Amino acid sequence: TGMQGGAMAEEAADELTLLAERHLVQPWPMSGSIGAEARGRIEGGEGIYVTDAAGRRLIDGPAGMWCVNAGHRRRELAEVMAAQAMELSYNSPWYTTNAPAALLSGRLAGHAPDGLDHVFYTTGGSSAVETALRFMQFANNVKGRGEKKLIVSRQGAYHGSTYLSASLNGRPRDQDWMDGAGEQVVKLTCPNPFRRPEGVAAVAFCDYLVAEFKDVIETVGAERIGAFVAEPVMASGGVIVPPDGYLRRIRELCRQNDILFIADEVVTAFGRLGHVFASQEVFGLDPDMITFAKGVTSGYFPLGGVMIAGRLLEELRRSNHSEAMFAHGLTYSSHPVGCAVALKNLDLLEDGLLEHARSISGHFQSSLKALEELPLVGEVRGMGLMACVECVADRVSNNPLTLDLEVGKRIDNHCQELGLLVRPLINMCVMSPPLTISTSQIDDMAAILRRGIELTMDDLVREGLW
Numbered sequence: 001t002g003m004q005g006g007a008m009a010e011e012a013a014d015e016l017t018l019l020a021e022r023h024l025v026q027p028w029p030m031s032g033s034i035g036a037e038a039r040g041r042i043e044g045g046e047g048i049y050v051t052d053a054a055g056r057r058l059i060d061g062p063a064g065m066w067c068v069n070a071g072h073r074r075r076e077l078a079e080v081m082a083a084q085a086m087e088l089s090y091n092s093p094w095y096t097t098n099a100p101a102a103l104l105s106g107r108l109a110g111h112a113p114d115g116l117d118h119v120f121y122t123t124g125g126s127s128a129v130e131t132a133l134r135f136m137q138f139a140n141n142v143k144g145r146g147e148k149k150l151i152v153s154r155q156g157a158y159h160g161s162t163y164l165s166a167s168l169n170g171r172p173r174d175q176d177w178m179d180g181a182g183e184q185v186v187k188l189t190c191p192n193p194f195r196r197p198e199g200v201a202a203v204a205f206c207d208y209l210v211a212e213f214k215d216v217i218e219t220v221g222a223e224r225i226g227a228f229v230a231e232p233v234m235a236s237g238g239v240i241v242p243p244d245g246y247l248r249r250i251r252e253l254c255r256q257n258d259i260l261f262i263a264d265e266v267v268t269a270f271g272r273l274g275h276v277f278a279s280q281e282v283f284g285l286d287p288d289m290i291t292f293a294k295g296v297t298s299g300y301f302p303l304g305g306v307m308i309a310g311r312l313l314e315e316l317r318r319s320n321h322s323e324a325m326f327a328h329g330l331t332y333s334s335h336p337v338g339c340a341v342a343l344k345n346l347d348l349l350e351d352g353l354l355e356h357a358r359s360i361s362g363h364f365q366s367s368l369k370a371l372e373e374l375p376l377v378g379e380v381r382g383m384g385l386m387a388c389v390e391c392v393a394d395r396v397s398n399n400p401l402t403l404d405l406e407v408g409k410r411i412d413n414h415c416q417e418l419g420l421l422v423r424p425l426i427n428m429c430v431m432s433p434p435l436t437i438s439t440s441q442i443d444d445m446a447a448i449l450r451r452g453i454e455l456t457m458d459d460l461v462r463e464g465l466w
């Protein structure tokens with residue numbers, strides 16, 4: 001009967017693959033396979049591991065999409081969601097509130113930089129960024145300066161998949177076939193020290209970036225720029241850690257020109273860099289708004305939000321347009337189940353997980369940094385528990401193009417055979433495991449990644465590509 005059970009499970013699995021292929025439209029599809037794509041199915045998870053449909057146990061290198069911070073299958077998180085659903089599964093935020101939302105607001109305000117004492121809850125990161133931007137537009141309309149609404153973003157950024165948030169994106173392929181509100185956005189140079197503009201020395205790079213922003217303010221006019229939006233460490237653009245002082249200097253320019261500084265901490269918050277919010281504690285930054293999502297619930301429930309400086313709300317309350325409505329809200333704003341799981345997740349972070357993440361990040365970074373020995377690896381960079389291994393065709397020119405599109409995927413394929421999920425990004429592999437990862441699990445992860453890269457180098461040589 002054991003064998004029969006196995007065979008039945010296999011048949012059911014095939015059925016599921018077929019159903020998904022026939023009826024499921026996967027996110028980020030290529031048009032050549034849109035609506036007809038078989039993706040590997042994940043069946044279960046525990047701690048830093050997931051299990052795929054073939055029964056293989058894999059280290060979840062990217063923690064889902066940078067979100068499973070407390071790890072998979074945490075009973076505490078599952079139980080609190082069930083308990084909250086039994087108590088109150090939903091209430092309309094249109095005219096009521098609930099206890100978990102109120103409690104979470106207080107807790108988050110306590111962790112956020114001084115003055116960021118209010119929060120607006122959303123369903124995820126895109127809706128958080130969208131909310132921050134629409135709030136900026138609304139506030140400037142109410143203040144009678146409707147011209148001040150341009151948004152400054154950077155090449156390499158990722159801020160979401162709703163219309164306005166997606167218009168800020170600047171990674172390869174983000175805009176190629178998509179419409180967007182490009183006329184509302186100005187994009188600055190990516191603050192990537194590894195790929196600086198030609199002729200800009202490493203020591204001069206920060207000055208260059210700040211001067212560029214200054215130029216934009218002068219050319220476009222401060223009276224037309226409403227907000228600057230930035231991930232403190234760019235995540236899906238390839239874990240770009242900006243030069244020292246960059247964020248603070250840009251922030252100062254924003255302050256001088258009455259431009260709101262929006263820190264998009266969808267990835268960097270909730271322990272990824274060792275703190276609930278990274279802005280102040282890691283970068284000495286005091287943004288006007290912080291967007292967050294993902295790790296706030298460790299991915300157990302879709303929730304996001306915007307921390308907003310109370311001062312900005314006070315200005316609106318005092319304006320001479322008290323009748324103006326911020327016509328923006330979501331059915332699931334302040335969702336009681338999401339807020340309840342976020343509260344429990346925050347308990348886990350405060351009760352040791354943040355400390356663990358901080359104490360283990362040095363080992364994480366140095367284990368991966370050692371991969372720079374491999375000739376295919378151009379740079380390993382990162383911060384906290386996020387890192388990126390960037391492959392190059394040759395290390396003299398650091399040219400990423402010859403091997404474009406294939407290398408990350410090739411490494412991922414080998415690593416999956418060896419027990420590690422990688423997140424391939426063109427010629428890069430991104431690592432951001434659950435924060436619960438131990439020293440020996442980091443060693444396993446790094447060893448598999450090394451082997452995966454070595455096997456990829458062998459393939460490339462054999463195929464005459466390298």
Ligand code: PMP
Pocket residue numbers: 065123124125126127129158159160161231235236264265266267293294304
């Ligand atoms: N901002 C950043 C920095 C992100 O990394 C992401 C998601 N990868 C988003 C916003 C969008 O979040 P979501 O997918 O939850 O809408």
